[in-house]
Amino acid sequence: MTGDILIDVQNLSIGFTGRSGKLLPVLRNIDLGVRRGETVGIVGESGSGKSTLALAMMGYLKHGLRVISGRSLFDGRDLLTMPSCELQRIRGGKIALIPQNSGQSLSPNLRVGAQLTEALALHGKLALSAFPARVIQLLQQVRLPDPEVIASRYPHELSGGQQQRVAIAMALAGEPEALLLDEPTTGLDVTTQAHILELLSDIAVRSDKAMVYVSHDLGAIARVCSRVVVMYAGEIVLDGDATTVLTNPGHPYARGLLASIPRLGNPSLPIALEGRPPPPGDAGPGCSFVDRCAIAESPCRAERPGLQPLLAGGRVRCRLTERAESIPTKRDGKPASAGGSFGEPLVRLSNLAISYARQSLVDQLLGRKPQGVPTVDRVDIEIRQGEVIGLVGESGSGKSTILKAVAGLVGPASGEIAYDKSGALPATVEQRRPEQLREIQLIFQNPDESLNPRHTIEQILAQPLQLYFGLSGDALRERSIAILERVRLGAHYLDRLPSQLSGGEKQRVAIARAFAAKPRLVLCDEVTSALDVSVQAAVLDLLDQLRRDSSTTYVFVAHDLAVVRALSDRVAVLYQGRLCEIGPTSAVYSRPCHPYTEALISAVLEPDPGARPVLMAEDIMELSPPAKGCPFQRRCHRKVGPICESTTPPQRDAGAGHVIHCHIPIGELTSAQTVSALGNAVRPHVQ
């Protein structure tokens, strides 16, 4: 169904002027043509230049960037030299953008309807009187319920998924011939993401638009694209059809990237791709990937390889592409889990409820308890010495809130957190004993925010060492170096500032700071979600190693189900602050019993062009947990009846510590499933 070339980027290099006054390229000699009816995915890690390339396809450069060489043609005309009045007609009218993070891309002061009307008015293909009807039609087309209501809302009054749909509707308003999608599902919950991607791939299949899909997420690319371009350090390193690139790519970087992705069906740890890409302007004369390449030879350093066409179709920038196949793309299956036997219970959450409702002044004076349904309720989890328990769930599931309660940052509204043999933990940090504080350490999601930017690494590590062990002088320094080496950083990092480190290195420092306290319990709050996949794999490997060495207990919170699978022994699935299912990781993933777990796992995207997520749960916006009954009742695809709305679901025991909170009888839960077993087997291919 593909036609003539619509988007044609020719030898494009874009750069910015660095502090030294040198021109530093962020894109280098990009050649890329996209035909009508074709959907091309551009993948790459942060800093690879993929978004810059996508925006250049619309003739747009961010502040500070300028063209070094080359052209960016649309339908034969160079957008980079076009006068702005002509550009305005093409942007939105011929080629439209669906942005990342629509919440920030919709003007906060205009109602959704007004913004769509503006898009219609700009590309005047309709009479003025037809606008309102067309707005409704567009909102229906992106499958938004109650389009009239949505049109009268402000962007901040919509959920993330709804905002993304509005952005898609806005892009479609000008009836463009080409669509650029810049990370359109990043930051959305898995079930929402699966719905949006289904909508996008429908658009891709039904229209003959040229589509360019930019993402770091190979799973999303696999779902939508027929052709995939891999970018590294501002260059295209591989270009080929989706199946080849995602299963047996001919470039060492692409192979390393595939191996570093944690997979749902594989319980082992992903393989890390060590090192990091050269910063702009710092690539040597040779191949930009040479320092991280497993098969590099000395000629690779001397000369930059060209983008060579392959016999089987596609292009690759590697001298040794025939030998690339020796690099594995799958893991050998080194299991992360330490096995079934663990020590004594270390932490026990019993009937825990946490509420963020603030007491109003009047309530405080009258001594009344805050009103409303608690954010987290009825949570019972027992964590044994030395095990890793994963908490999963979408945003608003209360997983981070539970961590904060264990860490003593928020007090429970009712129930208790028992610790070791000492009984209930005091509610807040101020009331806890120093020993308890030392033994429970927290690692945060974003090291940029959790490390003080004005402290050197030495000062950061010195704090727990001085505070808990009273170390000073040489002893302090020696211990700091020993800890840095444990997280695979050297002594030369001691006098650096966090801003001088890469994202992965910063997170290692944060981990080192937690382990400096010799903790027994480490609480990990989305510790890898701000990192690129190749870096994430290294951090997961490090966490696993540390835990083997010191038999530390982890509570591992993540929204990425595959990451949790790779590291955890047991997993607890949460929805709206209520426990849905808890059990051994292998049991929960291979045989998800609770309807929510089922919906969640089946919506996960895998970087496999054959796999297709199954959409079970409605993607509606949950505002607050229901006061009564099952938390998942409003979205459940297996709702039993009125009992789900009135009664708290009973605990069903599936054996081996696998407990499901559901009204469906246990026999039915474990046998009649919509999704077949996942295990190591293939995921269902629904066509």
Add this chain to the structure above:
Amino acid sequence: MLRIFIHRLLLGIATVAMVSGIIFAAVEALPGDACTAILQRDASGERLANCRRELGLDRPAATRYAEWAFGAVRGDLGISAHNNKPIASLVGDRLKNTLLLAGCSLALGIPLALFLGVLTGLRRDKFSDLAISTIAIFAMTIPEFVTATVLIFVFSIWLGWVPGIVTASASSSLSAFFPGIVLPVIVLTMVMTAHIMRTVRSSVIDVMSSDYVQMATLKGAPYWQIVFRHALPNALLPAINVIALTVGWLLGGVVVVEKVFNYPGLGHYMIDSISDRDLPVVQAIALIVATAYVGVNLAADLLAMTFNPRLRTLKARSP
């Protein structure tokens, strides 16, 4: 919306009530009172006691506070210790003059500041931005009395275009203040314009590099449509609060400018009353200025709410 308004209004009233207590306590803590001010050197023994009895100053502080506070609510601010006239009418005249000065400065300054702020923000790092921003920094940092003196020297003494001081008395009609008011207005406008302009400039720069402005550009919207529809409504929101602070400052605190130009406004009167030890008047002016600040900030919050839909939505949207 109405609930928020009533809530804020009650909070504002509570603030003014608290401030009135603090003012009263502070004045009470000062050595001396209205009687020592009236009697001056004779303030001792029998005469002082008589005076205090006459004015009711021998009663407990709480009673006098209550009396003063209720009087203030009804518009009765007491009697000046200096000339035995009702404070309400004395202060009223000055308040009217201050309002005239503030009104003229705002009418000139706000449009100018917004225009310059938007201009420099849109033309970031270009020559016009650098030139205007530099001048603004000078206008902000040079003290008012220096600017005022220079302006008097140039326009009044050297060129002779406008009078250097205001000769009208406090109670004269508003028209009597022209053209003497021109120079004070220019001085005040310079200071406030610089403040507001710099806020608007940085806010415009932020908004112009936001994702939604980029989105509007990539939607194909023409430049001026992006500026007026997408950027400015959001960029001007922070200006509201700065303008509110400026208005508060103009209403209460332009002591220096009023003094330099001999302008019979509140600030000038406040200084005179302090040197006369006319404590009831000082107390009254402090209360008026505090009320003005609270009122202006309340108005600013409500304006911000009107223009920012994100502040308007109440949390309560549960099913």
